[in-house]
Amino acid sequence: MHEVSIAQNIVEIVTETLRQHPASVVRSVRISAGRLSGVDGEALRFALDVVKDGTVLADADFEIECPPAAGVCQNCGREVEMADIFVLCPHCGSTAVQLTSGDQLQILDMEVE
Template sequence: MHEMSLCEGIVDLIAEEARRHGFARVKSVMVDVGVLGHVDPQALAFGFDVVSRGTVAEGARLVIEQIPGAGWCMDCAKTVPLAERFGACPECGQHHVQMTAGDELKVRELEVE
């Protein structure tokens, strides 16, 4: 389950921010997860609970915002929704689509004490 290693990265990032800004506890962590990024939100939540034990993030609430897939169609010259990686443009059916959203994993916000 690669979500565990992703959680380790999130907790490491939080620990670095705690050192930099001097907070002692994290109440909540808001994370953006792209729907095309092959990250299971339930596995991410489970992994976060396990990996955050004994850290400033222990007991923090993990809020996951799922970001829909989108891409720029080079044939239509517009942004279109994407339901799958390397999918065809839903407007013209061509496969000249550059993904612009839906693959991210980003810590957007921390609520700290």
């Protein structure tokens, strides 16, 4: 389960971000884990709840969004929803569909007091 190392990474990034504001408490963090990012949202939430103890995130709630992946067909130029890395364009049948979003994992924003 690589979600634990991802969770530790997120804690590190937030800790680093807050270094200039040592008195702050993080209330909530919004994370986007695209459907094709290879990250399981529920597993990540569980991992975050485990690793947040004793960190600036100890009292934080996590909101994890899992937006669907999308791509653009290089043949007909239309947008295609992607359930997998490799899909056939439903409009023209081309295999040349380029993934444009949905494979990223990022911290969208956080609420700090």
